[in-house]
Amino acid sequence: MAAPAAPGNAGNGAAEEVERFDATSMRFNTAVIGRIRTGAAVISGSTAGILGLTGLYGFGFYFVASLLLSLLLFVKAKRNVAAHFSSPSAITTDGLFDGLSTYVLLWTFMYGMVHVY
Amino acid sequence: MLTRVAFVLGALLLFNAAYSTVQYRNFLKMAEKDQSGLPIDIVLQTLAAMVLATWAIVEYTAPFKNIHGSNERVRYDAVDNRPIFYSFQHRGALLFKKQ
Numbered sequence: 001m002a003a004p005a006a007p008g009n010a011g012n013g014a015a016e017e018v019e020r021f022d023a024t025s026m027r028f029n030t031a032v033i034g035r036i037r038t039g040a041a042v043i044s045g046s047t048a049g050i051l052g053l054t055g056l057y058g059f060g061f062y063f064v065a066s067l068l069l070s071l072l073l074f075v076k077a078k079r080n081v082a083a084h085f086s087s088p089s090a091i092t093t094d095g096l097f098d099g100l101s102t103y104v105l106l107w108t109f110m111y112g113m114v115h116v117y
Numbered sequence: 118m119l120t121r122v123a124f125v126l127g128a129l130l131l132f133n134a135a136y137s138t139v140q141y142r143n144f145l146k147m148a149e150k151d152q153s154g155l156p157i158d159i160v161l162q163t164l165a166a167m168v169l170a171t172w173a174i175v176e177y178t179a180p181f182k183n184i185h186g187s188n189e190r191v192r193y194d195a196v197d198n199r200p201i202f203y204s205f206q207h208r209g210a211l212l213f214k215k216q
Contacts, residue, residue, distance in 0.1 A: 020185075021184045021185070022182075022183075022184050022185070022186065024182075025182035025183060025184045026184050028179075028181075028182050029181045029182060029184070032178050032179055032181065035178055036174055036175055036178055039171075039174040040171050040174060040175075043127070043131070043167055043170045043171050043174070044167060044171070046131055046135075046167075047131065047163050047164065047166070047167040050131065050134055050135045050138055050163050051155065051160060051163055052138075052155065065167070065171070068168065068171065069171060069175070072171060072172055072175040073175060075175075076175050076176065076180070076181065077181050083183050083184070083185060084181040084182065084183060084184060085181075085184065086184065110135065113135070114135050114138050114139055114142075115138075115142065
């Protein structure tokens, strides 16, 4: 929907411009990020299990893998985060802990398969 | 297509690394060596497989949409267009009836 620009003084109209975002596109992007985070948690969890990480090293590895994921998301957003997200935290910290349970599931599963049995 | 191939390749590399680790641990048990840690080639293969598969997942999903401005713009002459209020049962049918 094309909303009319916020009325402001002709002189400093740009300063009073209200930021407007397309809600449908924002929801779409958030959903895409959520799907990617789940998939990445599966992959990094399996990796942690195969490497035989235990304790805090395993949790530390999740955040290292999230850092890599943020980098890949930055490239996917064509290095222009502001065009696709209202805040840069969308690709760094938003929903960071959503994938943690999936990660722990795959981590313990692969650790058990490879190192225990 | 490329991302699908990359994902399958990454998953296979990951599986291969897991299998190598199992064999290595069996070898350690057989040789009765007590040693923790994995050979560097298995570690590198696992990490490379993770990077490849994660990249494939990120690029396989739909591209992000621009949130500035709408993708379906309404033209100015259609702003007050409300198709749901169209009425075809009006006086026109009587006024312009053929005599």
